Amino acid sequence: MLATIALIGRPNVGKSTLFNRMIRSNKAITHDQPGVTRDRIYGLVRPRSGAQPFGLVDTGGLVPEGDGDFERDIMDQANEAMGEANAVLLVVDAREGLMPVDERVARDLRASGLPTLLVVNKVDGHEQESLTADFHALGMDMISVSASHGYGIHEMMDRVEKFLKDNSIESEEEAYDEEKQGLRIAMLGRPNAGKSSLINAVLGERRMIVSDKAGTTRDSVDVTFERQGKKYTFVDTAGVRRRTRITDSLEQFSIMKALKASQKAQVAVLVLDGTQTLSHQDKRLINFLDREKTPIIVAVNKTDLIPGRGELDKLKEHFTQELSIIKHAPVVYTSALTKAGLGGLLPLAEKIIKECSLRVGTGQLNRIMQAVIDRHQPPVVKRRRAKFYYLTQADTLPPTFVFFLNDSKLIPPSYARYLENQVRKLVGITMAPILIRFKGTH
Ligand code: GDP
């Protein structure tokens, strides 16, 4: 299971700056798709030490723009975090000093028993350490940083790791029994999109094996079943036991559950309600999955409620547009009610996983590189033109291709996109996420 830390604090103390810093600092791959809107509310932190990654949530981003009663908002964040997170980083602002709200939140957190580390932010250098003096009054383990300048960040990351360990909070790499579980699929999406109905529709009347793992989240169940001699598992599903009615704020937070489920699965099926437009939450989830290079299939569900061909075509146009940041992800139009579109789901999942594990030899890649460059020369940037040396595959899951060239700054986003599209086409990866990186010799 993925351990999760929540960032809590007043507005403007620097939570989102800190969040970005923590996500980025140790990320092995820092290539972001050009032109992709970033939404860094949920993220994975990969410790430098190589320890298991943990989830990070900037809860400030979860509280809807309210009536300005930020004290209540912070309490709401804290409450949500208590339900879902394993630990808290309470962020305060050294320049503003200790505020009464900080004291109240600290008191509540202490009462909750949730392990909390105090992060005094905006200490922009060693000489400003005296700004932390006030905060000792909170009687919490404390560390000072500058999220925007980077001061103290490495020390903080080490402290956070130790803090997690001391409190026995560890992400555990789950041992998956491939033989027993087969391909692991997570159904993700907003409440009421139709996840449970789709699972039930796929399972149908056939025999299924329900493995209810004791000790995991209350309502999450792994469902294993067989189709044409192959095993599949829907992970962390509430499809068997219905959830109770949940409040709006908790529904928002269930994205965190989605995050955890996507970590367990090999393929994510993002279920969207075809009768509604894409919500902010859906977009957040898409951004997250895209950033993490999770293989995705999109199921636009409830198509039985769309009257007529013309309306369905309009719907397809709408979703194609909305899903342009994950252009590669296949989209199926489904109905849990009539079972329309369901047949393609498992074969697509198989195909994506195959693509994700594809290995292409360097010989073939270099022929591809040559052909692609000959067809469309790199543009001249500041009177220079990129000179490519070779192309190699560095990794699978996701397939990662690295272009070695004289200077990576000579590749504008449009040309990077051209290269990605061509590589996809020529190696035959049409649906899986891929990573293209550029390495300059200087
Ligand atoms: P949030 O509302 O808690 O998420 O706060 P933000 O991350 O949006 O930061 C609020 C403001 O504080 C922004 O203008 C940041 O640039 C600034 N800020 C964040 N971290 C630091 C820091 O370490 N030092 C200084 N001087 N400013 C910071």
Ligand code: GDP
């Ligand atoms: P979940 O919260 O994402 O698991 O959504 P549910 O599977 O519980 O479905 C929410 C509601 O939508 C239920 O009332 C379902 O009967 C209904 N529903 C789900 N899929 C379909 C569908 O394909 N067509 C129609 N008409 N209703 C659906």
